[in-house]
Amino acid sequence: MSAEAALEPPPPSLADRLNPEGAPAQPLPIAVARLALIGAPNCGKTALFNALTGARQKVANYAGVTVERKEGAITAADGWRARVLDLPGTYSLRARSPDEVVTRDAVLGRLQGEAPPDVLVCIADATNLKGALRLVLELKQVGRPMVLALNMFDIAERQGWRIDLEGLSRELGVPVVTTVATRKRGVDALLAAVQGVARGPAARSSEVVWREPGPVELRTAHREAERIRKACVALPARPDTLTGKLDSVLLHPVFGSVILLGLLFLMFQAVFTWAQPLMDLIKAGFDHLGVLVGQTFPPGLLRSLISEGVISGVGSVLVFLPQILILFLFIIVLEDLGYMARAAFLMDRVMGGAGLHGRAFIPLLSSFACAIPGVMGARVIDNKRDRLTTILVAPLMTCSARIPVYTLIISAFIPNRTVWGVASLQGLVMFGLYAAGIVSALSVGFVIRKLFWRGAAEPFLMELPAYKLPDPKNVLMGVWTRAKIFLTRAGTVILAMMVLIWFLSSTPSAPPGALGPAINYSFAGLLGHAMEPLLAPIGFTWQMAVALVPAMAAREVAVAALGTVYAVQGGEDAVGPLAGVLHAHWSMASALAMLAWFIFAPQCASTLGVVKRETNSWKWPAIMFAYMTALAYAAAFLTFHIARAAGA
Amino acid sequence: MLKRLQDSPVRSTLAAPVHMSGGVAPLGWGARGFRGVVTSVGAGGATRGASGLESSELERRLLEIGFVEGARIEILHEGALGGDPIAVRIDDARVALRRREADSVLVQVEAGRLRPRRNLAA
Numbered sequence: 192m193s194a195e196a197a198l199e200p201p202p203p204s205l206a207d208r209l210n211p212e213g214a215p216a217q218p219l220p221i222a223v224a225r226l227a228l229i230g231a232p233n234c235g236k237t238a239l240f241n242a243l244t245g246a247r248q249k250v251a252n253y254a255g256v257t258v259e260r261k262e263g264a265i266t267a268a269d270g271w272r273a274r275v276l277d278l279p280g281t282y283s284l285r286a287r288s289p290d291e292v293v294t295r296d297a298v299l300g301r302l303q304g305e306a307p308p309d310v311l312v313c314i315a316d317a318t319n320l321k322g323a324l325r326l327v328l329e330l331k332q333v334g335r336p337m338v339l340a341l342n343m344f345d346i347a348e349r350q351g352w353r354i355d356l357e358g359l360s361r362e363l364g365v366p367v368v369t370t371v372a373t374r375k376r377g378v379d380a381l382l383a384a385v386q387g388v389a390r391g392p393a394a395r396s397s398e399v400v401w402r403e404p405g406p407v408e409l410r411t412a413h414r415e416a417e418r419i420r421k422a423c424v425a426l427p428a429r430p431d432t433l434t435g436k437l438d439s440v441l442l443h444p445v446f447g448s449v450i451l452l453g454l455l456f457l458m459f460q461a462v463f464t465w466a467q468p469l470m471d472l473i474k475a476g477f478d479h480l481g482v483l484v485g486q487t488f489p490p491g492l493l494r495s496l497i498s499e500g501v502i503s504g505v506g507s508v509l510v511f512l513p514q515i516l517i518l519f520l521f522i523i524v525l526e527d528l529g530y531m532a533r534a535a536f537l538m539d540r541v542m543g544g545a546g547l548h549g550r551a552f553i554p555l556l557s558s559f560a561c562a563i564p565g566v567m568g569a570r571v572i573d574n575k576r577d578r579l580t581t582i583l584v585a586p587l588m589t590c591s592a593r594i595p596v597y598t599l600i601i602s603a604f605i606p607n608r609t610v611w612g613v614a615s616l617q618g619l620v621m622f623g624l625y626a627a628g629i630v631s632a633l634s635v636g637f638v639i640r641k642l643f644w645r646g647a648a649e650p651f652l653m654e655l656p657a658y659k660l661p662d663p664k665n666v667l668m669g670v671w672t673r674a675k676i677f678l679t680r681a682g683t684v685i686l687a688m689m690v691l692i693w694f695l696s697s698t699p700s701a702p703p704g705a706l707g708p709a710i711n712y713s714f715a716g717l718l719g720h721a722m723e724p725l726l727a728p729i730g731f732t733w734q735m736a737v738a739l740v741p742a743m744a745a746r747e748v749a750v751a752a753l754g755t756v757y758a759v760q761g762g763e764d765a766v767g768p769l770a771g772v773l774h775a776h777w778s779m780a781s782a783l784a785m786l787a788w789f790i791f792a793p794q795c796a797s798t799l800g801v802v803k804r805e806t807n808s809w810k811w812p813a814i815m816f817a818y819m820t821a822l823a824y825a826a827a828f829l830t831f832h833i834a835r836a837a838g839a
Numbered sequence: 840m841l842k843r844l845q846d847s848p849v850r851s852t853l854a855a856p857v858h859m860s861g862g863v864a865p866l867g868w869g870a871r872g873f874r875g876v877v878t879s880v881g882a883g884g885a886t887r888g889a890s891g892l893e894s895s896e897l898e899r900r901l902l903e904i905g906f907v908e909g910a911r912i913e914i915l916h917e918g919a920l921g922g923d924p925i926a927v928r929i930d931d932a933r934v935a936l937r938r939r940e941a942d943s944v945l946v947q948v949e950a951g952r953l954r955p956r957r958n959l960a961a
Contacts, residue, residue: 285903322932539923
């Protein structure tokens with residue numbers, strides 16, 4: 192905690208403090224240098240950041256943009272202190288994605304609300320120096336003090352690369368150190384080199400010169416990098432042959448796709464089966480808490496707010512934490528392995544057919560757990576239009592919050608019998624709902640591309656990194672960072688939303704002696720009744736309409752809301768009796784229409800909130816809400832009328 | 840001996856794999872195992888604006904990812920559907936890209952064959 196507090200006050204820049212002319216009269220605080228880590232994706236930058244700062248990290252967003260800002264504190268053995276900024280990975284300063292723009296502007300000192308770094312630490316994968324040398328040459332133009340860290344040096348040694356460190360340092364004009372971030376090797380040497388350049392004379396160039404290189408400059412940089420590489424690096428005696436061998440299986444047109452499907456299957460199993468015990472535990476915990484509050488507080492508005500608004504509201508979202516953690520565990524492990532680029536390669540043609548980028552595959556996959564990580568994950572896509580398309584279709588993927596709703600309606604209306612000898616009819620309907628989600632996401636992507644953003648397809652151009660064993664500690668830290676982001680959101684935005692929806696569902700309270708459940712008399716009830724004429728053409732009763740209001744908090748709240756509306760005691764635990772009640776009250780056509788509605792409806796206020804944050808405008812959540820509602824209405828309308836015509 | 844194929848009408852009529860030894864061909868035409876040395880990047884002629892980017896922007900991106908005159912390249916893998924995208928070794932790095940963009944990289948062919956691509960003339 193104290194380490195984080197120490198990060199708060201922005202210290203004067205090191206350059207100012209070293210400036211003899213402008214030296215202030217009062218004694219200076221202990222010098223805190225600002226370091227910025229910069230490097231290509233997959234160079235082990237985050238691992239080095241973790242090795243440097245340990246748990247002393249703070250994750251937030253850069254001012255005004257939704258790019259993750261990771262900062263940490265270092266205190267060297269001699270008391271020297273520094274703040275380290277882990278900049279988003281980039282191959283060059285010619286930024287294209289919002290993340291790369293942040294990196295460029297931070298390096299150039301143009302980033303709003305961010306003091307320019309005193310020392311740049313450029314990190315290179317020691318086994319893949321060519322591209323890194325070009326980045327170093329480009330960064331040199333910026334004129335800030337810089338240190339080059341050759342990371343993953345153990346792998347380079349094992350492969351027998353011979354790198355002339357002194358020669359490299361002489362050619363580049365910057366200190367060069369070797370590091371093995373995962374084992375914290377070379378961290379002290381790196382810090383010593385950083386201190387050396389920070390105290391050096393070069394620490395004072397306030398006017399930064401850099402301009403975007405054109406093709407001619409790029410070719411010159413290539414030649415220069417190649418010259419330096421030839422002069423200082425001898426090709427490895429035992430080059431990495433494993434990556435090639437693995438790729439011939441994992442990128443094989445047939446086996447590669449089969450393995451990818453197998454991995455996806457495993458991932459789904461993990462997300463939906465392994466998470467279950469933990470989810471039950473969390474749910475039981477919140478239920479227990481609710482009961483405790485019920486016993487402690489006298490009946491009334493306050494008790495209702497705490498137990499129904501706060502506890503069950505936040506609990507209904509927090510229950511997804513295990514799924515989100517398992518999902519991110521898979522994603523981070525596969526990413527660190529180097530497999531995600533292969534998955535994008537294998538899926539590019541399929542995604543491309545729908546007007547989506549190969550990289551949209553991962554965000555859309557995440558959306559099966561929850562659209563929120565999916566929308567956030569779309570950041571990996573450089574092109575703005577491709578990113579927006581991905582964000583707009585992500586909520587169509589069947590998120591796990593729909594499962595309780597689907598399960599309830601299916602168990603109430605779909606007979607549990609076996610078809611074609613093997614498959615269960617209920618299972619088939621569930622599968623059909625998932626398939627409908629996927630097909631609709633791809634179709635909407637296709638329509639957006641064809642109708643609105645014609646032409647201008649972003650090229651699919653990406654590095655396939657060498658395979659590496661993920662470092663367990665870094666994986667866990669990555670998962671923990673995600674967990675913190677999710678928990679923060681559940682504690683702020685989602686909590687506020689839940690309280691609002693609780694308010695709508697519980698006020699005004701039912702008059703004394705009123706018949707029927709209290710929600711009928713609330714704003715939500717009024718809204719439900721008001722919406723009834725609108726929803727009647729798609730076969731929804733007013734009870735269904737009322738349930739849709741609190742379901743804006745999270746889709747699965749619809750189950751509890753239906754329980755409330757039909758005055759079934761026990762809420763979500765009472766799926767059995769509730770299914771019976773629904774069976775008695777709804778027609779088959781209405782039930783199917785409800786299923787169709789939930790495939791498309793934007794029934795999740797938090798997703799809309801995240802879309803607003805990610806796109807920095809209310810325009811896109813509004814568009815998302817409009818198109819999804821229209822689709823949901825149309826789908827439910829068609830389903831209802833076709834089912835009724837068929838006699839259901 | 841095949842001459843600069845991107846200037847020839849043969850492209851739209853290729854019906855069978857063409858074995859090559861020597862000559863210059865766009866990278867986007869190669870089949871698995873196609874290898875050689877890059878002679879020109881972002882020539883533009885081969886793309887006919889098929890890629891969504893301005894040709895200078897595409898040229899810069901190709902250069903940034905490592906396609907530069909003189910680089911040794913080989914097509915390592917082809918996607919399952921229509922052989923697209925392709926995985927290419929550039930010196931000692933690996934890069935994935937679509938054939939549409941790969942068309943802007945011209946290669947002095949050392950070995951390998953071309954893929955039949957009949958539907959691209961449109």
